[in-house]
Structures are given as structure tokens and as C-alpha cells.
Amino acid sequence: MGAMITTRGTITVDIELCKGCELCIPACPIDVLTMSTALNDRGERYPELAPGCTGCGACYFVCPDFVFAIYEYETPKKFPAAGGAAL
Amino acid sequence: MIIIDTTRPPQEPAKQKWDNRPDLLIEGDHDLCPGCGEPIALRCMLEVIQEMGLSKSAIGAVGIGCYTALTSLLDTDMVQCLHGRAPSVATGIKRMRPESLVYTMQGDGDMVNEGLQEIIHSAARGENITCLLLNNGVFGETGGHMTATTVIGQRTKNTLEGRDAAYHGHPISMTDLLTPLGGVGYVARSTVTTAKDIQRTRRYFKKAFETQIEGKGLSFIEVLTMCPTGWFIPVQEGPDYLNATMSPVFKIGEFKVDGKIVTPEGQV
Amino acid sequence: MSREFVEGSEALARAAIDAGCRFFAGYPMTPFTEVLDHMAEKMPAAGGVCINAESELEAIGMTWGALATGARAATGSVGQGLSLMQESFSEITRAELPLVVFNMARGQSDYFQSTRGGGHGDYYHIVLCPIDIHEAIEHVYLAFDLADRWRNPVQIYGDYLLGHTWESVDLSPRSVALPSKEWALDGSLNGTGRARNINSIGMTKGAKGIDPETFWNRLQDKYRVIQAAETRIETEFTDDALYTVAAWGTAAKFVRYVVREMRKEGYRIGYIRPITLWPFPTDAFKAAARGAREIGVFELNGGQMIEDVRLSLLGDAPAVSIGGISSDSSGFGVGPLLNTARIREIIERHYARVAAARAA
Numbered sequence: 001m002g003a004m005i006t007t008r009g010t011i012t013v014d015i016e017l018c019k020g021c022e023l024c025i026p027a028c029p030i031d032v033l034t035m036s037t038a039l040n041d042r043g044e045r046y047p048e049l050a051p052g053c054t055g056c057g058a059c060y061f062v063c064p065d066f067v068f069a070i071y072e073y074e075t076p077k078k079f080p081a082a083g084g085a086a087l
Numbered sequence: 088m089i090i091i092d093t094t095r096p097p098q099e100p101a102k103q104k105w106d107n108r109p110d111l112l113i114e115g116d117h118d119l120c121p122g123c124g125e126p127i128a129l130r131c132m133l134e135v136i137q138e139m140g141l142s143k144s145a146i147g148a149v150g151i152g153c154y155t156a157l158t159s160l161l162d163t164d165m166v167q168c169l170h171g172r173a174p175s176v177a178t179g180i181k182r183m184r185p186e187s188l189v190y191t192m193q194g195d196g197d198m199v200n201e202g203l204q205e206i207i208h209s210a211a212r213g214e215n216i217t218c219l220l221l222n223n224g225v226f227g228e229t230g231g232h233m234t235a236t237t238v239i240g241q242r243t244k245n246t247l248e249g250r251d252a253a254y255h256g257h258p259i260s261m262t263d264l265l266t267p268l269g270g271v272g273y274v275a276r277s278t279v280t281t282a283k284d285i286q287r288t289r290r291y292f293k294k295a296f297e298t299q300i301e302g303k304g305l306s307f308i309e310v311l312t313m314c315p316t317g318w319f320i321p322v323q324e325g326p327d328y329l330n331a332t333m334s335p336v337f338k339i340g341e342f343k344v345d346g347k348i349v350t351p352e353g354q355v
Numbered sequence: 356m357s358r359e360f361v362e363g364s365e366a367l368a369r370a371a372i373d374a375g376c377r378f379f380a381g382y383p384m385t386p387f388t389e390v391l392d393h394m395a396e397k398m399p400a401a402g403g404v405c406i407n408a409e410s411e412l413e414a415i416g417m418t419w420g421a422l423a424t425g426a427r428a429a430t431g432s433v434g435q436g437l438s439l440m441q442e443s444f445s446e447i448t449r450a451e452l453p454l455v456v457f458n459m460a461r462g463q464s465d466y467f468q469s470t471r472g473g474g475h476g477d478y479y480h481i482v483l484c485p486i487d488i489h490e491a492i493e494h495v496y497l498a499f500d501l502a503d504r505w506r507n508p509v510q511i512y513g514d515y516l517l518g519h520t521w522e523s524v525d526l527s528p529r530s531v532a533l534p535s536k537e538w539a540l541d542g543s544l545n546g547t548g549r550a551r552n553i554n555s556i557g558m559t560k561g562a563k564g565i566d567p568e569t570f571w572n573r574l575q576d577k578y579r580v581i582q583a584a585e586t587r588i589e590t591e592f593t594d595d596a597l598y599t600v601a602a603w604g605t606a607a608k609f610v611r612y613v614v615r616e617m618r619k620e621g622y623r624i625g626y627i628r629p630i631t632l633w634p635f636p637t638d639a640f641k642a643a644a645r646g647a648r649e650i651g652v653f654e655l656n657g658g659q660m661i662e663d664v665r666l667s668l669l670g671d672a673p674a675v676s677i678g679g680i681s682s683d684s685s686g687f688g689v690g691p692l693l694n695t696a697r698i699r700e701i702i703e704r705h706y707a708r709v710a711a712a713r714a715a
Binding site for chain 2: 406412420548550551554
């Protein structure tokens with residue numbers, strides 16, 4: 001079994017509000033956001049979340065389009081480090 | 088790489104730390120450009136109003152600029168003012184309703200070009216209103232022209248080679264103009280480029296509103312915002328461009344608190 | 356009824372406060388300054404606010420904000436100062452705020468500015484033009500009522516004579532009913548999705564895009580209703596008049612005096628005075644002028660109300676200007692033509708010409 005990534009928080013993303021500005025990507029202090037390959041109805045890519053989120057809210061703060069909501073788990077979750085489909 | 092489902096809230100027990108918008112912002116899209124800093128500043132202000140329990144007190148006087156488009160989502164009572172004229176309207180509202188939390192929302196073209204006398208007079212008179220300046224150094228709504236806060240070297244639609252002091256003159260710093268005035272209780276400037284800056288902006292809003300509630304005079308908060316469209320740069324470069332061009336000229340920090348000028352050591 | 360000897364400016368200010376005005380902002384300018392002085396002195400004791408604004412632009416801005424909270428609020432100036440306020444007037448009118456404006460004009464040269472919606476866009480102010488301070492006091496109460504009833508600005512067209520003449524007037528307090536205003540800003544709808552946005556182009560909360568066309572057309576419909584309902588006119592001796600003189604404002608008092616004297620001497624002369632400059636009493640004017648061979652228009656300007664006279668007559672009879680620009684060296688519009696002997700001489704000359712043409 002591979003390493004497990006502790007994940008303390010998570011987000012929701014309102015995909016249709018995203019305008020693809022990508023300001024959230026460098027804002028995330030642990031680099032768990034990447035832009036999708038799929039496009040939303042506007043024709044823009046939108047952020048996708050990998051394991052490891054701390055719920056710090058940096059993405060929420062810097063987003064000009066109110067895309068994110070931020071959550072903190074009562075009990076941190078663990079995800080396998082490599083591979084896998086969407087959970 | 089595992090992609091986590093972010094289309095709905097977590098199934099497991101979790102506390103929501105931040106909802107995607109404060110109660111005073113109506114659901115829906117706004118029409119501002121990708122990477123615009125103005126919605127971030129507005130969201131900060133409305134979050135703070137809500138956290139302070141003042142949602143039902145707030146009344147706004149809004150100027151004319153790109154941010155005017157935000158007013159369809161802005162869920163406080165407000166007057167749509169003319170370019171530059173919000174401070175006097177806010178004065179009339181506050182004088183008749185001193186119990187209300189009265190704010191203005193204006194861009195640099197609005198406040199520092201057209202409306203410079205209004206903000207200075209309201210400040211000198213010590214009106215207990217909170218004036219928000221969204222400063223991106225351009226007239227965004229008309230296509231990115233030079234304003235009174237465009238910095239030397241900044242490229243705009245009518246300073247394509249960069250603002251040249253000999254030909255176009257110098258930018259005006261509102262914190263410099265307002266801090267010395269007797270009627271002014273709070274003066275601060277912040278940005279919205281990083282999460283840390285945005286947290287600072289929120290603290291400044293809170294202090295500004297406390298100044299109004301305590302009757303300590305006009306509270307002024309200037310927020311430097313990104314305008315990649317008006318600056319003719321890629322969206323992702325907005326924050327870096329702002330920090331490289333505007334922040335060196337327009338200092339970040341609190342300049343006057345509770346009516347006392349803050350010494351440079353006390354500044355950020 | 357009790358009487359006090361006061362100058363016109365004081366009467367205007369006190370009547371406004373008694374009518375419920377609780378906010379006033381202005382900038383000193385002759386001959387308006389005394390209205391501001393009296394407001395500054397008396398408004399605080401009535402629980403209101405009077406601000407000596409740093410400019411006319413800021414004065415109208417402050418009044419705009421006060422109106423938005425539902426208060427009865429007013430400003431004032433002179434034609435030149437109103438020029439500065441025009442952009443705000445246009446926005447305030449199309450935002451349907453009940454502004455009252457005290458225009459202490461420098462004479463009669465500002466008829467067009469007042470009646471044609473001096474700023475941008477399709478709008479009108481109701482304009483009440485008193486002949487003397489007694490009528491002006493009535494107009495003050497009427498102005499605040501009309502402004503609230505129609506949610507539209509009302510201007511009182513006064514002048515130097517009106518403001519600076521002292522007369523013995525009745526300023527007893529009246530009981531004034533203030534209407535409720537659901538549209539006024541108070542924060543109560545914040546966060547409900549329906550917070551109020553007082554604006555001039557029909558913006559609404561949560562709506563993408565704006566529909567100014569529908570909004571502005573509805574305002575035009577309102578103006579048609581006001582035009583039908585709110586005209587006022589004064590006429591004398593028009594039934595059998597051969598020659599009729601039309602005049603307005605304080606100058607009309609001189610004309611009315613002359614016409615009454617000439618009637619006593621047997622002249623078949625009539626007199627018409629529009630009291631509302633907008634809406635102009637078109638139908639009443641046309642009816643009163645019927646039968647006259649010519650209408651002499653006495654106004655102290657280059658010819659402004661005469662255009663509305665001609666539009667009212669639509670060719671029934673010619674309208675001839677018998678006044679003209681007249682001012683003393685101060686430029687405040689109190690000129691040598693404001694003299695009943697001179698006015699009489701002018702009217703007699705025109706009357707003689709019209710009578711001779713009829714006999715021929």
C-alpha cells in the first residue's frame with residue numbers, strides 16, 4: 001500500500017461560475033488545485049481538487065467569482081497518494 | 088491523481104468555514120472580467136458587515152464604474168449616484184439616518200478624478216461615513232484609460248508607452264490627502280492579491296466600520312484591485328503586476344487610527 | 356389670522372419648515388443667500404439639518420441622499436447655480452425623488468432652463484411661479500405636496516424681488532400630513548434579495564441587464580397625467596378683450612396693475628398669467644385668449660415664455676413680445692422695465708395699433 005495523504009478540509013466548486021482566471025491555483029499553499037481538462041458551459045476550465053486540502057480558504061479568498069465554499073472535516077480523512085478514480 | 092468530488096458538500100461530518108458568498112450578495116453571476124479584484128473587495132466588505140451584525144443597518148451610495156454592475160447582486164439598500172458624487176449623497180443619508188451604517192463604493196476614476204472635491208470636503212467635515220475606494224489605476228468601464236491614480240510607467244489606453252510625468256503629470260495618493268484632515272478618523276490602504284492581503288483588508292473594513300459606529304469621523308479604506316483587462320496583461324499576471332507597479336507607489340497599511348496619525352514605525 | 360412683517364426669503368424658509376422640510380443644503384449666491392441663511396438659523400430648532408455645502412454640486416448631492424431616506428428635503432440657488440446642479444436634477448427626477456427647489460432667479464432669463472428639463476434626458480420639473488410672497492407661501496406647501504404625490508421634483512421660480520421684498524404675511528402653522536414612503540431607504544430589506552436601489556434607469560436587484568426603455572416610457576406616461584392634472588392659471592377680463600397681455604412671475608404684478616387701471620378707463624384689455632410654467636396651462640391659455648386680436652407677451656428676457664404662448668395659440672392670434680431683457684447694473688434682473696408707467700406706455704402703444712388695424 002502506498003502513502004496516505006491526510007486531508008483536513010474540502011471545498012465545493014460552482015463550476016458554472018468559474019471564468020478560468022486561475023488565480024486560485026498559485027494561491028493554494030499546498031498545491032492541491034489544478035485546472036480541469038473539461039470545459040464548463042462558458043468554455044472555461046475550472047479548478048479540481050486533489051487530496052491534502054487543509055480547509056485554509058485561500059482559494060475562497062482570492063476568487064473573484066464566488067466559486068468556492070470551504071469545509072473542515074470533524075475527523076480528517078485519508079486518501080491514497082497515487083492513482084484512482086474520482087471519489 | 089485522485090480528483091475529489093467538489094460538486095456537493097462533504098458527506099462526512101464537516102463544519103462549513105466559508106459559504107461561497109455572504110448573505111448580502113444575491114446568488115448569480117456578475118459580469119466583471121476574469122481576474123478582476125473588485126468583487127473580492129466587495130465580498131470582504133459585505134462579509135465584515137454580516138459578521139458585525141450590521142446587515143440590516145447598511146445603506147450604500149454607489150458611484151459609476153465597472154463595480155456598478157455588481158449592484159444587481161448587492162443586497163443592501165442603496166442609491167445609484169453620479170460619477171464622483173457618492174460622498175455628498177452618503178452625507179445626506181447619514182445626516183437623516185445617523186443610526187444607519189452608511190458606505191460609499193467608488194473607483195479611482197470616480198473618486199479621484201470626477202469627485203475629488205466631494206471626498207475631501209466630506210472628510211474635512213468629518214461625516215461619519217465609510218468611503219471605499221477601489222483603485223486599479225484605470226477607468227475600467229470605458230476601456231482602460233488613465234486616471235488620477237495611474238502610476239508613472241503604467242500602461243493604459245491613453246498612455247500606451249507608460250505614464251510619463253513630464254507629459255501626464257503625477258498620480259494622487261488619497262491616503263496622503265485625507266490623513267491630515269481634522270474630520271478624518273481612519274485611513275487605510277490594502278490590496279486583494281493574496282489570501283493574506285485579503286485577510287488584512289477584512290481587518291481594515293472592521294476598523295473602518297467601528298470608526299463610523301463610534302462617531303470618530305470619516306473612515307476611508309482604499310483597496311488596490313487587479314484589472315488585467317485595463318492593464319492589457321494576461322489574467323494570471325494581475326496580482327504580480329499590481330504588486331510590482333502599484334504597491335511601491337501606494338503604500339499598504341493604516342495611516343490614521345481613531346483620529347491619530349500613525350507613525351511610519353506603526354505601519355505595515 | 357396673525358400677520359408678521361418679514362422678508363420674502365424668511366417666509367419661504369419658515370413655510371418650508373412648517374410644511375415638513377427637515378433637510379436643506381445650499382451654497383450662498385445672490386439673491387438666494389438669505390433663504391439659506393434662514394434655513395440655517397431655523398432648521399436645527401425644528402429638528403432638521405441644514406448644511407452650508409462647499410459647492411452647489413455637493414448641495415444637491417446631499418439633498419439627494421436625504422430624499423432617499425424619505426425625508427422632505429430641499430435645495431435652492433439661482434439660475435447660474437442651478438446650471439451646476441442639472442446633471443443631478445436629471446438623475447433625481449428620473450429616480451422619482453420628491454425634491455423641492457427654491458430658484459431665486461436673477462430675473463426672468465431662466466424660463467427655458469426651468470421648463471425644458473435643463474439637464475440631460477427626457478424629464479420635467481413641475482414649476483410653480485408666484486406673483487408675490489403671499490402666493491409663494493401657498494406654493495411652498497403645494498410644492499412639497501405635489502412632489503410627494505407625483506414623486507417628481509417641484510421648483511418654485513422666485514427672484515430677487517420675491518426674496519428681498521418685505522411684506523406683512525400670515526405664517527401661522529398648518530397641520531401637514533406626511534405620506535408614508537415604502538420606497539425610502541432604511542435597510543429593512545437588506546439580505547432579502549429585494550433591497551432597494553434608488554436609480555434613474557430602472558435597475559432592479561438580481562436582474563441581469565437593465566430595461567431603461569420600459570422604465571423611461573413609464574415616466575413619460577406619468578408626465579402626461581401631471582400635464583392634465585396640475586396646470587394653474589390666472590386670468591382677468593379676457594371674455595371680451597380686444598388685446599390681451601400675458602406675463603409671469605413678479606413682473607406680472609406690474610402688468611396686472613396696469614391692466615386693471617386701463618380697464619377702469621374703458622380699454623377692452625385682458626390679462627393672462629400662467630402660474631405653472633410647467634405644465635404650461637395650454638388649454639386654459641388658448642380658451643382665455645379666444646377673441647383677442649393679439650397677445651402681447653411681457654417678459655424680461657429675450658423671448659422664452661412666448662414660445663409656449665405660441666404653442667398654446669397655434670395660430671389663433673399673433674403673439675408679440677412687448678417686454679425684453681431689462682436689468683440694473685447688478686445684473687440681478689431688477690430692471691427699468693419694472694415700472695408701471697413704462698409698462699402702461701408700452702401697452703397703450705400696442706393696443707392703439709391693434710385697435711386701429713381692427714377699425715381699418
